[in-house]
Amino acid sequence: MAFLRLRDISVDFPIYSVGSRSLKKILFNTTSQGNLARDARDRVTVHALADLNLDIEHGDRLALIGANGAGKSTLLKVLAGIYEPTGGRLHADGRVSALLTASVGLNPDATGRENIIIRGMYMDVHPRDMRPRVDEIADFTELGPYIDMPVRTYSAGMMVRLCFAVATAVHPEILLMDEWLGAGDASFLHKARKRMEEFVSSTSILVLASHSMPLLEEWCNRAILLDRGHIVAAGDVAEITALYNARSG
Amino acid sequence: MVIVAPSETRTAAAPLPPEPSRARLAARDLAEGLAKSWMWTALALEDIRLRYRGSMLGPFWLTISTVVMAAGMGLVYSQVFRVQTESYVPYLTVGLILWQLIASLINEGCEVFVRAESVIQQVPIAFSIHVYRSVCRNVIILAHSLIVIPPMLLLFGIRVDWHVLEIIPGLALLIANGVWITLLLGVFGTRFRDISPIVGNFMQVLFFLTPIIYPIEALREWRGIATWNPFFAAIDVVRAPLLGTVPEGSSWVILVLWTLVGSALAFALFARFRGRIAYWI
Numbered sequence: 282m283a284f285l286r287l288r289d290i291s292v293d294f295p296i297y298s299v300g301s302r303s304l305k306k307i308l309f310n311t312t313s314q315g316n317l318a319r320d321a322r323d324r325v326t327v328h329a330l331a332d333l334n335l336d337i338e339h340g341d342r343l344a345l346i347g348a349n350g351a352g353k354s355t356l357l358k359v360l361a362g363i364y365e366p367t368g369g370r371l372h373a374d375g376r377v378s379a380l381l382t383a384s385v386g387l388n389p390d391a392t393g394r395e396n397i398i399i400r401g402m403y404m405d406v407h408p409r410d411m412r413p414r415v416d417e418i419a420d421f422t423e424l425g426p427y428i429d430m431p432v433r434t435y436s437a438g439m440m441v442r443l444c445f446a447v448a449t450a451v452h453p454e455i456l457l458m459d460e461w462l463g464a465g466d467a468s469f470l471h472k473a474r475k476r477m478e479e480f481v482s483s484t485s486i487l488v489l490a491s492h493s494m495p496l497l498e499e500w501c502n503r504a505i506l507l508d509r510g511h512i513v514a515a516g517d518v519a520e521i522t523a524l525y526n527a528r529s530g
Numbered sequence: 531m532v533i534v535a536p537s538e539t540r541t542a543a544a545p546l547p548p549e550p551s552r553a554r555l556a557a558r559d560l561a562e563g564l565a566k567s568w569m570w571t572a573l574a575l576e577d578i579r580l581r582y583r584g585s586m587l588g589p590f591w592l593t594i595s596t597v598v599m600a601a602g603m604g605l606v607y608s609q610v611f612r613v614q615t616e617s618y619v620p621y622l623t624v625g626l627i628l629w630q631l632i633a634s635l636i637n638e639g640c641e642v643f644v645r646a647e648s649v650i651q652q653v654p655i656a657f658s659i660h661v662y663r664s665v666c667r668n669v670i671i672l673a674h675s676l677i678v679i680p681p682m683l684l685l686f687g688i689r690v691d692w693h694v695l696e697i698i699p700g701l702a703l704l705i706a707n708g709v710w711i712t713l714l715l716g717v718f719g720t721r722f723r724d725i726s727p728i729v730g731n732f733m734q735v736l737f738f739l740t741p742i743i744y745p746i747e748a749l750r751e752w753r754g755i756a757t758w759n760p761f762f763a764a765i766d767v768v769r770a771p772l773l774g775t776v777p778e779g780s781s782w783v784i785l786v787l788w789t790l791v792g793s794a795l796a797f798a799l800f801a802r803f804r805g806r807i808a809y810w811i
Binding site: 286288294295358361362363364365370372377379381382387388390391395399402403404405407408 | 546547549566568569572573576580583648649650651652653654655804805806808809
């Protein structure tokens with residue numbers, strides 16, 4: 282059974298200004314002031330997440346609610362195993378797929394078809410197993426002959442179609458999504474939504490960050506409200522969305 | 531206002547298993563990456579295909595430029611150093627080919643994680659995959675250049691015996707060094723973005739400090755700086771057996787020591803900062 286268990290998870294982001302990132306500045310600091318630690322203390326740190334405790338178990342459809350900068354995306358990256366938390370620990374089991382941003386992760390010089398294979402590899406699918414599915418994925422994108430053109434020749438909408446089709450081709454046990462289904466034309470959106478529904482229903486766990494309350498109410502069965510890196514409330518979706526609206530309104 | 535709903539009460543229920551140490555996580559990363567050889571080989575081949583897309587000769591252009599450079603420099607410098615052209619040209623060619631491998635391993639090593647940014651930010655795969663991919667790519671490119679060596683040896687009438695098999699452990703050590711250097715510089719280069727140009731300059735100086743375009747004897751009383759130069763040792767253990775000569779007595783020892791010390795250093799650094807790479811990018 283897939284699960285994600287968080288204990289006292291904290292994430293502190295060091296913000297490296299252009300200066301403090303360069304070796305020169307640190308060398309100069311050590312020679313002129315002789316204090317490397319001070320440089321480390323001087324740098325700005327953002328507490329993105331603070332002491333999060335949360336269990337997400339099989340069957341959970343968790344909504345992440347919160348204003349911009351509340352820590353939703355950071356939490357998704359921690360759950361995905363991309364950010365190793367700076368404090369506390371995460372115990373996870375199950376194959377994770379994260380759909381965080383639509384535009385990243387494609388190689389602009391490779392063709393659409395090649396990108397499907399490459400993305401498959403990153404999801405741990407051997408090209409041998411991916412090849413038979415390429416046509417089905419290519420059909421879904423409706424890109425026609427463009428599927429054999431380098432991705433850098435694509436329009437933004439075409440890029441979204443390809444990303445979406447590729448990202449939803451491999452079914453994970455744990456699906457983490459940041460809201461990004463905004464692009465694409467209306468007919469594709471309709472199609473994407475249908476595919477998304479299939480995709481979501483086959484996963485064991487869904488964690489979805491979104492500002493669209495109807496979407497969250499439709500797809501989720503639990504919710505947490507994040508504010509400046511803290512979980513301020515947890516409960517069912519209607520309750521938490523009402524609370525969020527009350528707080529922000 | 532803090533509301534904790536009943537669903538959160540189960541939070542305390544399941545105690546977590548003990549946390550593995552950083553060293554164990556790093557070792558697991560390296561081992562998992564190594565086990566996925568299909569992934570990094572396929573990605574390395576893809577890199578080469580994309581890099582040379584639309585070019586008729588592809589990576590063989592690198593081979594040709596090496597041959598042209600070796601022929602041109604060989605003719606001129608054999609006069610300058612007053613050495614025999616037929617022994618100098620093969621020496622120079624093999625040296626240049628090996629240097630190309632070393633230099634590109636090191637230069638690309640600095641950016642190994644920075645270039646993989648979009649992957650690292652999207653999918654949780656072992657960091658070592660990017661390292662093996664970079665090393666594998668450079669070894670494949672080396673293989674394209676190596677094919678000029680047999681015809682060249684024939685052309686210049688250089689006799690090789692079974693000692694030529696010594697290039698196998700030699701190349702294996704070179705590749706092992708490539709892995710730790712890529713790992714070490716990859717971590718450094720992600721945190722400090724000016725590592726890459728610094729290393730680039732450093733490599734240019736090293737090219738002239740290492741006996742590649744001149745024989746080690748030309749250094750006379752300065753010979754020691756080459757003997758202790760690990761880059762010379764790395765080139766020597768492959769170049770000498772290929773040319774039917776014997777490497778310097780110290781080369782193997784220095785290269786093995788350098789591999790052990792470097793690997794330990796790179797592992798320690800990787801274990802300490804593996805978790806930070808995604809934040810630094």
